[in-house]
Amino acid sequence: MINVIRTIVVVALAMLTFDAVAAPVIQTQSGQLSGAWDGHVFSFKGIPYAEPPVGPLRWRPPAPPVSWQGVRDATKFGASCEQARRDPTVVIPWTAEYTSTPSFSEDCLFLNIWTPALHPASKLPVVVWIHGGGFDHGSAEVPVFRGNHLAQQGIVVVSINYRxxxxxxxADSLLDAEQGSSGEYGMMDQVAALEWVKAxxxxxxxxxxxxxxxxxxxxAMAVHHLLAAPSAEGLFARAIAQSNSWADSTLVPRERAEAVGEKLVNLTGATTLEALRAVPADQLLALQADPRLGDHVSFFPVDDGKFIPDGSKERSDVPVLLGSNHDEASAFSPTWQISTTQAYQTLLDQRFAPLSARFAALYPAQDDAAVPSAVRQLLADSASAGVIAWSKARDSRAAPAYGYRYTHAEPGPLAARFATFHSSEVPYVFGTLEYGHRPFTAKDHAISRQLQSYWVNFIRTGNPNGPGLMTWPQLDSGNFMQLGDKQMVTPLLSKAQRDAFSDWLAAGGKIGLF
Structure with missing residues (x-):
């Protein structure tokens, strides 16, 4: 009888332990959250970090989240922010694990957390992931952004949505009249998420x-903006910018943004903010792509005069890790498809004037067969030249910065076409190779472990170096770390190439990823 009672007690305690692990409950400033046990870590999803920006709160700075009573379920992702739906027939390198088909809504200011511990005394380092997508699409729900693998290495992983x-x-004059500025709501969301994290x-x-x-x-562009934004100061200690596009981080001039905004408002027929805020989201999304707005119109962070005041520079007391993939342009730029010497010369004349002859000598293509490799190398070096230019502009007493180039082509049906494409390093950094159906090998998993080791070290200390890893020098040494198929420390660009890019920038050139 005693053995039976003992067995019942053991089973009961085991059930209690399982329940405690399976449904952890955490107290936040807004209320209690019930999460889940996600393999080897705890996860909490769909946490509101701000009040839903809907109705009268559309196009307003994010407001603190409304408190709730009882325990809120945090086992499912919240809605992703409103965006145009992708055309599934377009040939792209990003298969299902890079995209998401969740519910979309303006009520989308949610964040997600993966953590190996649930006690304040743990004091684990934290990383907050800001997804890409050209500021007009994307989601924290994308499978390759899951944080469970990184969290197993002793860090807390947070991913966020933003408008x-x-x-x-x-940006629009009606909003300016109400608030004194406009055009930075998505960046304000990111600051609000960081404030929630701090609290x-x-x-x-x-x-x-x-x-x-x-x-x-x-x-990555947002990271640069946050480094310069006074409202984000004190909310983070380190920064990582992948597929870094520092040269493209310039804010959209207010006048230009407002000219587009005025056109859009006129197309809605609204004459008041109340009417504008009542326009259905799907109607606004349709107008966002209306050709009457102009050619190649995008809604990017705006120079509103407030979020990043005139003359503000990036803080230099924050260690930074940044770099690019070898073939960033393969998924976007028609330049990648150039295959004749004539087209190559046109590219040089249009993009690299007045130094086109100098670049032609540095990146020669004697015949059509040599053009694709010359273009590929020129574009890769151009992206790295942006990192070099960023580094040179920093204060000599700035915190350490580390640059990289990633060279491993992700396997898949279009690997030969897109090579080391834009964002192909992301699942390796997150360790999420199990998502999707690509023919990964032991080499892929080894590269993933290597990248995670460097990234986790940086998240912990501001320095990617650690035991068992090749020493990664700081950027001010003039060297990068090449990661991927062949790891090595390299200057990447020769002195002649560095000088050419520097002189071209001084002459008004603009370096971008694509």
Whole structure:
């Protein structure tokens, strides 16, 4: 009988332990959250970090989240921010694991957390992921952004949504009259998410003084903006910018943004903010792509005079890790398809004037067969030249910065076409190779472990180096770390190439990823 009772007690305790692990409950400033046990870590999803920006709150700075009673379920992702739906027939390198088909809504200001510990005394380093997508699409729900693998290495991983497209970056005189400025709502969302993290992350085992912001593509541009924004000061200690596009981080001039905004407002027929805020989201999305707005119109962060005041520079007291993939342009730029010497010469004349002859000598193509490789190398070096230019502009006493180039082509049906494409490093950094159906090999997993080791070290200390890893020198040494198929420390660009890019920039050239 005693053995039976003992067995019942053991089973009961085991059930209690399982329930405690399976449904952890955490207290935040807004209320309690019930999460889940996600393999080897705890996860909490769909956490509101601001009040839904809908109705009268559309195109307003984010407001603090409304408190709730009882325990809120945090086991499912919240809606992704409104955006145009992708055409599934377009041939792109990003298969399903790079995209998401969740519910979309203006009520989308949610964040997600993966953590190995749930006690404030843990004081684990924290990384906040800012997704890319050209500031007009994307989601924290994308499978390759899942944080469970990184969290297993002793860090707290946070991913966030933020308003996109015209919902996040509309500038207009009506909004200016109401608020004094407009066009930075999506960036304000990111600051609000970081403020939420600072106030609440200790309950999830994180250290609010050890937060790293990490972004890719538009997320990398956002990292640069946050480095310069006074409202973000003190909210993070380190920064990572993947597919870094520092040269494209310039804010859209206010006059230009407002001219587009005025056209869009006129197309809605609204004459008041109340009427404009009542226009259905799908109607606004349709107008966002209306040719009457002009050619190649995008809604990007605006120079509103407030979020980043005139003359503001990036803070130099924050260690930064940044770099690019070898073939960033393969998914976007028609330049990637150039195959004749005539077309190559046109590219040089149009993009690299007045130094086109100098670049032709540095990146020669004697015949049509040599053009594709010359173009590929020129575009890769151009992206790295942007990192070099950023580094040279920093104060000599700035915190350490580390540059990289990633060279491993992700396997898949279009690997030969897109090579080391834009964002192909992301699943390796997150360790999420299990998503999707690509023919990964032991080499892919080894590269993933290597990248994660460097990234986790940086998130912990501001320095990617650690035991068992090749030493990664700081950028001020003039060297990059090449990661991927062949790891090595390299200057990447010769002195002649560096000088050519520097002189071209001084003559008005503009370096971009694509």
């Amino acid at each position: 996109l497209g015209l919902f996040g970056f509309l 609440n992350i200790a309950s999830f085992g994180g250290d609010p003084a050890q937060v790293t912001i990490e972004g890719q593509s538009a997320g």
